Amino acid sequence: AFINMIPALIANDPGYVELAKEKELVIFGDDGATGATPLTADILTHMRQRNRKVISVAQFNIGGNMDFLALTDEERNKCKELTKSSVVEDILGYDAPHFIKPTGYLEPLGDKKFISMHIEVTSFNGAVDEFIVSGRINDSPALAGLMVDLVRLGRIAVQRKEFGTVYDVNAFYMKNPGPREAKNIPRILAYEKMRSWAGLEPKYKI
Numbered sequence: 001a002f003i004n005m006i007p008a009l010i011a012n013d014p015g016y017v018e019l020a021k022e023k024e025l026v027i028f029g030d031d032g033a034t035g036a037t038p039l040t041a042d043i044l045t046h047m048r049q050r051n052r053k054v055i056s057v058a059q060f061n062i063g064g065n066m067d068f069l070a071l072t073d074e075e076r077n078k079c080k081e082l083t084k085s086s087v088v089e090d091i092l093g094y095d096a097p098h099f100i101k102p103t104g105y106l107e108p109l110g111d112k113k114f115i116s117m118h119i120e121v122t123s124f125n126g127a128v129d130e131f132i133v134s135g136r137i138n139d140s141p142a143l144a145g146l147m148v149d150l151v152r153l154g155r156i157a158v159q160r161k162e163f164g165t166v167y168d169v170n171a172f173y174m175k176n177p178g179p180r181e182a183k184n185i186p187r188i189l190a191y192e193k194m195r196s197w198a199g200l201e202p203k204y205k206i
Contacts, residue, residue: 001154004029005143007079011165011178021164026157028150028166031083031175034142036061036115036135038187040100043119043131044091045186052121055128057088057098063113065139068105077102083176090184113139146173156198168197 002025004010011017011029020027033041036059047054062068071077081101089095116134123129153169170177172190177183185193192202 001026001028001151001158003027003147003150003154005032005147007031007076007083007176009079009176011170011174012176012180012182013178014180017164017179024158024161024163026154026163026166027178028154028169029174029176029178030170031080032143032146032173033175034139034146035113035137036117037084037087037100037175039133040117040119041087041091041184041187043117043133044088045188047119047121048092052123052129054088054092054096055120055122057096057100057117057119059084059098059100059115059117060103061113061115062102062104062106062109063111063139064105064107064109065111065113067139068102068113071102072105086176087184091186111139112136149173153194153198166197168193 002010002020004027007030009030011027017027040057040059044054044057071080084100085098088098088100114134114136117132119131121129121131150169150173157163157166157169165178167177167179167182170182171185172187172194188204192204195201195203
């Protein structure tokens with residue numbers, strides 16, 4: 001199995017997916033979701049369920065590891081912005097004004113990135129509410145934990161001969177889940193889809 005935890009479009013590229021099927025390989029991707037993005041998805045899901053109109057979304061992160069240094073390259077940063085931003089329209093059903101991208105490299109922060117988000121919504125009778133969330137996340141350990149899961153799931157996919165890419169896995173673990181045209185869905189639904197695909201009992205029963 002090939003696990004694509006970076007923004008490059010692999011699981012979203014029909015050519016790569018078709019080649020993987022021909023070579024009997026599995027691709028998981030694209031761009032592992034470990035920090036602010038899955039949290040943003042959860043908050044946006046809650047706003048939609050509560051019938052709140054999202055006015056704007058701002059989300060940024062700053063870190064001091066090699067990943068953030070690489071993202072000072074504008075082309076790489078644009079690719080990252082694409083994968084991180086796709087969650088807004090996918091979850092809400094409309095493209096609320098948003099700024100979601102890595103915004104800087106600061107070496108003293110090291111591997112413990114700083115994240116922050118600001119979400120503004122219209123509530124009942126036109127009241128405007130604001131949600132501000134900040135945190136520090138250990139970047140590499142968070143990603144390593146996902147990799148352990150994905151290696152195991154990759155083995156299952158290979159044993160089942162489910163070659164190409166597997167949306168039921170990508171939807172939970174990735175910022176921009178393949179295949180192309182696939183959408184982000186609420187993380188709780190994605191979690192249950194992944195568990196069902198893996199042959200596990202539902203975690204939450206209604």
